[in-house]
Amino acid sequence: MLDTLLGWIDDRSGLITATRRVLQHPVPPRTGWWYVFGSATGLAFLLQVATGIALATAYVPSSGQAYDSLRFISEQALLGRFLRGMHYFGASAMVLLIGIHVSRTYLMAAYKFPRELNWLTGAVLLLLTLALAFTGQLLRWDQTAVWSVIVGAAQAGRMPIVGEQIARFILAGDTLGGATLSRFFAFHVFFIPALVFLLIGVHLLLVLRHGISERPKAGEPVDPATYRRRYDELLQREGVPFWPDAAWRDVVFGAAMVSTVALLAVIVGPPDLGPPPDPSILEAYPRPDWYFLWYFAVLAMAPQHLETIIIVAGPLVFGALLLLVPMFNKGERSVRRRPMAALLVVFIWTMILVFWVAGERADWSPDFDAAPLPAQVVRSTDPTIVAGAKLFHDKGCEFCHAVAGYGGKRGPDLTDVAARMSPDQITGRITNGGPNMPAYVRVLTSEETAAIVAFLNTRR
Amino acid sequence: MESAPSPAPLQRRRFLTRISVALSAAIGAVLSVPVVGFLLAPLMQREPRVWRPVGGVDQFKVGETVSVRFEDASPLPWAGATARTAAWLRREDESRFTAYSVHCTHLGCPVRWISDAKLFLCPCHGGVYYADGTVSAGPPPRPLPTYPVRVRRGQVEIQTSPIPIA
Incomplete structure (x- = not known):
């Protein structure tokens, strides 16, 4: 009975035969676990679509109400907190997995003949994934989100000639307002996912057209004249059906990925909503989500004269490099014969990790919450020194300079400054400032400067 | 055996191809021009500049710098809190006020006025400005912009401006 029904459907639609042919198409043997990251990225995308549709049924994409609807989803709606967590960690998984997938295909040179277009479509998918990550972070419409829109617009504004227009396009007008969020919502849920x-x-x-690339072997370079014939021979000789011989690993890894995302959604939960999206609240410290934290650090640490070049040319160079990769479509695939490729991948991941750690610490940010220095740190009853220690806090020195663990890390640690600078040198630095320090002659009276110097002179 | 197609059907086919392509392009244009135009509309529209009261003159002490909030020029009804903007307002003397933008010229983050230190500090990348808005340290490329301010009938008024972009 069921067979008859299925037979009828297949006769009229051809779908079952076509699906079977796709599932059982021959693939090279011994592909192994390195080949699971593409399908896992796709699965993470489907997870995003499913959880995103659910969230969109309750989210109000209005600049004035989105925040309240997010609070409702997070605090009252049944399963709302879980779904937000799934969507957040699903996004993290998708960004991470597509990064691993692109690294893997590059390391194994799977982009070489005849798979150049596989690489190029994948490169566009990588950029679209980052666009989804950025717009998605903004839909968490709290204080950080509105300032991220402004920071994004300010970065676009650095572009010569068209910068101001792009910035206005991002803000949807002269300022942030009612029009801003609806546009990001439309891009995040309709336009980018459709692409x-x-x-x-x-x-x-x-x-399917070119088949999954076989494991590269050193000494077997890709020659466009013979590659297709040799690949077909390999499949005829040793090919195995994709389902289940290769696919089972995709399924196992995909299940592990989804379970991890779900577990994190339950245990860690979605990122907290910050203060409301009110641009007139100035106690704000906007930072991007983890996937852009390294770029936040790049912008903080870049030398000033290079900054605009990095903001404008960085993304363009990155895009151009991605497009150029498949130009090198012949020759050795094995990473043993392509040491520069291995070095490049290690370099990029290390750079991202190093900047990510720097962004996590954000030592360049003044410590606005630095507590006044306690008596056991001041270690003196001399009224001038005590007054100097108080001024050290009150006049903002401590925002950037630490003493005995109290204070910011932007400037040099002054715990033992007197051991390396004379009182005259300290006075000169305070009065005249430095490349990254204000000239305090405009802020302090000479008595105040003398008191601070007296205090710092006890630091050894 | 059929003979080769005569010129007449060939011409007909070429004509039908051309007209189909042209009509498809027309359909595409009818759909895409208004959609793209709608998306780009914010680039063409300039908001008017309006004066917004931020408080009575007597509320502000000479020499003090405080944050004031006001509404954007033409807020949409559903903008909610996002229609608000802030400025750092200082009363210079009996009649003169200066209003500084809250946007760091580095990347637009909100600067804070530290009254004891008489400095504006940016939390994002550590930009610092002197009390007059000139850069004293860190990455900002330009001084803090100012808004036009005036006093009308005992009220301090700030003129709305676009968010300063490079």
Whole structure:
């Protein structure tokens, strides 16, 4: 009975035969666990679509009400907190997995003939994933989100000629306001996902057309004249059906990924909503989510004269490099014969990690909450020194300079400054400032400067 | 056996191809021009500049710098809190006021006035400005911009401006 029904559906639609042919297409043997990251990225995207649709049924994409609807989803709606957590960690998984997938295909040179377009469609998918991550972070419409929009617009504004227009496009006008969020919402839930669906379709068609790349072997370079014949021979000789011989690993890894995301959603939960999206509240400290934290650090640490070049040219160079990769479509695939490729991947991941740690610490940010120095740190009853220690806090020195663990890390630690500078040198530095320090002659009276110097002179 | 197609059907086919392509392009244009225009509309529209009262003159002490909030020029009804803007307002003397933008010229983050230190500090990347808005340390490329301020009928008024972008 069921067979008859299925037979009828297949006769009229052809879908079952087509699906079976796709699932059982021959793939090279011994592909192994390195090949699971593409399908896992796709699965993470589907997870985002499912949880995103659920969240969109309660989220109000209005600049004035989104924040309240997010509070409702997080605090009152049944499963709302869990779904927000899934969506957040699903986004994290998607960004991380596509990063691993692109590194893997680059390391194994899977982009070489005839799979150049597989790489290019994947490169666009990488950029679209980052666009989804950025717009998604903004839909968490709290104080950090509105300031992130402004910071994003300010970065776009550095672009020569078109910068101001792009910034106005991002803000949807002269200032942040009622029009800003609806546009980000439309881009995040309709426009970018539609492009992602389209490109994943093309990407998969290309994977079927050219087959999964075989494991690279040193000494077997890709020659466009012979590659296709040799690949076909390999499949005829040793090919195995994709389902289940290779696919089972995708399923196992995908299940592990989804369980991890769900567990994190339950245990850690979604990121907290910050203060409301009111641009007139100035006690704000906007920082991006983890996937852009390293870039936040790059912008803080870049030398000033290079900064605009980095903001404008950085993304363009990154895009151009991605497009250029498949130009090198012949020759050795094995990473043993391509040491520069391995070095490049290690360099990029290390750079991201180093800047990420720097962004996490954010030593360049003044410590606005630095507590006044306690008596056991001041270690003196001399009224001038005590007054100097108080001024050290009150006049903002302590925002940037630490003494015995109290204070910020932007400037040099002054715990034992007297051991390396004379009172005259300290006075000169306070009075005249430095490249990254205000000239306090405009702020302090000479008595106040003398008191601070007296205090600092006890630090050894 | 059929003979080769005569010129007449070939011409007909070419004509039908052309007209189909042209009509498809027309459909595309009818759909895309208004959609793209709608998305780009914010680039063409300039908001008017209006004066917003931020408090009575007597509320402000000479020499003090405080944050004041006011509404954007033409807020949409659903803008809620996002329609608000702030400025750092200082009363210079009996009649003169200066209103500084709260946006750091580095990347637009909100600067804070530290009254004891008489400095504006930016939390994002550590930019510092002197009391007159000139850069004293850190990455900001330009001084803090100011808003036009005036006193009308005992009220201090600030003129709305676009968010300062490079």
